[in-house]
Amino acid sequence: MSTPVTSSSATNVMLAIYEKKTVAVDLYRPLRNYIVFNYSEREAQNLEDDLETLKQMRNTIERSSAADSLPSRRDLLQNYFKALTAVESRFPISSDKDHVNSVTFTWHDAFKNKHKASQQNIHLEKAAILFNLGAVHSQIGLTFDRSTVEGRRQASHSFIAAAGAFAYLRDNASTKASIGNSTTVDVSVGLYYEEALAAINVAPLTQHFDKTWLSHVQLKAALFYAEACYRCSLELHEKEEIAEEIARVKSGIGALTDAKKLSPKGAAAQILDSINKLETNLKANLERAMKENDRVYLMRVPPASSLPPLPAFPMVKPLNMNEVLDASKEKMFASLVPDSSAKALSRYTEMVDDIIRTQAEKLQQGSELARVSLKEMDLPDSILALEGHSVLPTALWEDVEAVQISGGPAGLEGELQQLRDLSRVNHELLVQTEELFQKEAAEDAQFRSQFGTRWTRPQSSTLTKNLQDRLNRFAANLKQAADSDGKIERSMRDNMALMSILNHRPIESALPTLGKPIMSLDANEDAIVGTLKQSLRQLETLGAQRAGLEDMLKDMKRKDDILPKLMTSTGSYEDLFRKEIAKYNQICEEISQNLQAQEQLLQHIQAQNREFAGTFNIEDYKAACEKCYKQIEAAIAKYREIKENINEGLKFYVTLQPAATSGYSQHPPYTLPQAPPPYRVGSPSPYAPQQGQQPPHAGGYEYGQPAYPGWQGSYYNAPGQQPGSFPRPPYSNFRELNDQVMVDHRECLGTSSFELYRLPSYTTAFGMSLPGYTAVNGSSF
Template structure:
């Protein structure tokens, strides 16, 4: 062991030595067998890096390798070991890495060594050397300088942290694995931790002395130094260390414990002297001097500077004791208390072991990251299930809390009643949307122009119908006039026979118009009867048509504002709790997204259950916050319930609710009535448009019929006149002066008189003959150079709306088996349940 001399003498721990070992080949062979040759080739660089770290560790400490460099190498190698452990099991088992053997020598007894096929010995030895290197860094610092004193104090605390980590995480496993040296025992690691803490606290004592702090503070610091040394000495003086460590070490720690106990008594006595508590001062000095005397008797082999410091302290205490005794004998004459009656000296610990968990954490190491054993994958899945269960449970609590709030507020009609009092209330969303649709479509005020349009269309249809009937009537009158004039010579079919179907259609159109007029009257009557009800839909905004919540006309105590204010404040608090729940839910999701413990799982060497417990614990705080939020909400809802009861009583809220619900029902009824009338008007408009097309179609047919009949009429008039005049032509040709020909034509026309039931619209067509060709007897015409236009024989219509097909009517082509729809066919009227009663024109 090494010493540092100065104001106080301190100790440093020597590093353990090891035997060279090749990590590359055994690890690569295991990877190739377990994970495959391709994976072994992929991690060649990682294997080389680990091998180099072990080679650097095997080099003996020298001037070229400073403690800082050795410290960094030890940290890197330990993290590499943490990555290796879960991936490559090292043990004598044939299925494991069984060809690796680690050998380490005892730091206190270099002749003794331990060899194990276990990574636990390797990790324990590395941790021991890490603590030793930090103690050497502390010892090399210049404590005469403030910066050097701080560096030494921090290094001693880090060394204590390394030895504490060794005791808690590696020493027991190394011993269990078999054949570990005493320096890696739990007892030795604990002793070294206390020794390093004692020396770190001693650095603080040097600082407070250098800064001339009050004696009472210096006494507390010194007493804690002594306590740490006492704890270390207790372990050193017991098996197995009492027969293992050097005697000089035991004597050093024993003398240090006595020295700082005496130092605490000395500094405490200075404070007592200032307070003129001379009797206790004398007693404290005697106790300290006695402790130094006893320790010096067994202090063999300690460093001379330490003995010099102890002798100097003893001299100072004897001088102060002599002075205090004289003062007491001459002035104070106080009785000296017994040592057993005094209280223990106070102590103040200013140091603690530095936590090594963060610097030794291998979760961020990239070595062998692509190799994940099945056991780790299953463990990760189990942890993920644990996290999912927490997230799901807490999310359900949050959602349930929000739902409870919504239901409770709806039951209390909040915040709608508060908004109603301030004039900011609104319709229910579905009802408001219906009103907006009505207003966008024109509202009740827009129905009147539509009704007028309905009347205009009915008038247009009526005028078309009259015009069409006049066409047929005019043609029929002309036909009757000529029939009266010519008598039996007027052989064509009567108009009433040919236009019977057309007249039937027109009569049905007239009936449809009459029924439509009745429906229009009913719509107009419905508008007039429900105008006041529907008028509220024209209010913009619609809320202006609703009843309002107002303050009471007379107030008994004038506390309405206080009641409203308290309720609004509680609602704001409830809203804040809701926003907090939303934030907590986002935090939960983010925590789950970032919660990847696979690197930690692969680097952890302890129990998986312990790791899971530690990792899951990070959700404890947010779970507690969620529970507090839900509990606060429950209390707040009870408070709001009581406040709302007062509010309802003062502002007569129940009557307002009744009036409001009544208004909602009226608005719903107005919307329903508006839609009914609107639908009937639209149905009527559609009916009149289709009817107009149908009448226009029939009018065109009537017009074609009248024109064709007019042409036929002129031809027949000429034919009859020729018959009467008895005209004939020479050379056997028909002429105007040939009575036999005229007679023949009259007879022929008479013989061709159609039966009324099967009459065709026109007489049979005549035929022309080329010049010079003589027609057959009996088929000659009185006018050889004029013939009627080609005619299409009348056929009984097959559709529901028969009509006249004149010579200019082109019938649509239809496929065999198809049923053509007449161009003027009218769809069915709107359902009978509507207000209107329009019928399809037949």
């Protein structure tokens, strides 16, 4: 069946609603005074621009005229309504002495201008603004050319917006504005034709509207009802339900006939033309249907009163104005936060924090449950072992890594060699010092034989007794250290095979491997592994999803600022809380679904892992791993023991020499001569007395006084030189101490039979340098 041509005309007459008129009112001064009194003069100054803007918008609305642009008028009304919402939440306007009590809003009726209403509350102001917004939208709708498709679309959008404004007025503002019956009836109008017809046919609207409005609504209601009957009859004809088709057509014709009888002579010609065309189509269809029924169907036509109501479906819906009039983002007077709003925000924040904390704990518990469950099943370690990627327990792996960073067992040999070198150097020092003592004793005996009683210096054994005792202790310490060194070497040699496992890089290569069973009954091993790996991937996906959900929770909380909505809310805070907190329901449900899915998946993984463990003999593999772990632990323990012993040895050798010489740093200063040039044993000293000569007197050599307790001899200065007083220099090592002691002795005696050595530099394992000896006059030997 072809689509029938509509009987409605594109040029149907539409009615526009005119705006309500108002009386001038001053908002600036009362609101500013309230800010000064309840906040501060400074706050009032900061809000000066907002007060001026509000004042300017109200003045523009008061001066409305036909010359104003309808779109700009619409925008002004919308912006002013949002500003009023911000004012409502911050400024209590009423007759109360503590409120803004010097503001009275007055508005005239749109249809009966002589009627007016005055109230000391902002609800009348908001209701009037909503009415005017709907009126402006209806006026905008009439400006479009409805003979074109685009014009009809634009006009429809405007009329839908008008309906939305009036619906918002009906559901939100009109009841609040009706306080004490001080309001006009125009703020309660609906726009569906049948509802409008029923409304304006009864008091108080029956005498309120012009007769042309009543005629227009009656004709429109009849036209739309008959159109619905016409459309329904076409569908009934297709289904061959002829009897009901005839009844529907008769009902539509009757509605049109009654409407034409009741309408006055001044009805719009376009509406009457549409009614006549539709009536013609209905009568033609009725004639055809009755003929078919009389000749073919012979069905009884039911009375119209017995028919069910026509199925109703709204072709358009009023525009939802909640978003258009949402003042939650309004910045006007934003700095004024009443105490009630601050407390409400605190309570809401606690509610949100409780949700976030509870859900975060669920997510963390879910992740921890997955981790513990996998650890108990040795997953995914056993899968990795099957693929040749065995892993160590974390703590053990960290210990192995620390050993390898410090050089590992292979590096112990180098440290042991440092120990040997230090031991050798100390033994060499011991031997050299003993030789020096022997030479000194021999030379003392030679001078005693040469000079006889004139050689009054104490015996060499007496002067060097303390040094000899210290040297003996030094020798004993070196012997004990040598024994310890030998034990370290033997321990390292005996345990090198055990410790060699620590040299593996990576260490995991030393672990046992897990392989397929030698014999397979059904060759199903790959399928078992594949199923288990797929389940583990699904578990990992759930874990990543939880991480994303946790981030979403934090982001939602960060963005959840309902203070603007609290400030503009005119209803119960609890209702707003329920609405706002409901936005967390979806993510809470997703978290619950994630945890349920993980619980079920873990049960599947446990069953799959039991099959995997039985197929691949995991228990034997685990036992082999435990044995290997113990071997690694024993190797680490032995390595640490040997390394600690070596470090103690190195520390001993480095600190032995300063410890041996520390007692000599306490002696007081004593007088030293200027050092002679370097010389070797057997070379005649230019300052020493020759065979048979007397010791020189002043003018040749000058006797000095000993500054050394127990020193009985004297020493010589070079001819013409004055003796110098020097503090005893610090000794950095045992060898330097011995060299200095012998230099002191020979300088005092003026002997030439003493050899000074140029000592080589030596760097210890700890970087300690043992430099060559420097004489008191600064020359190096």
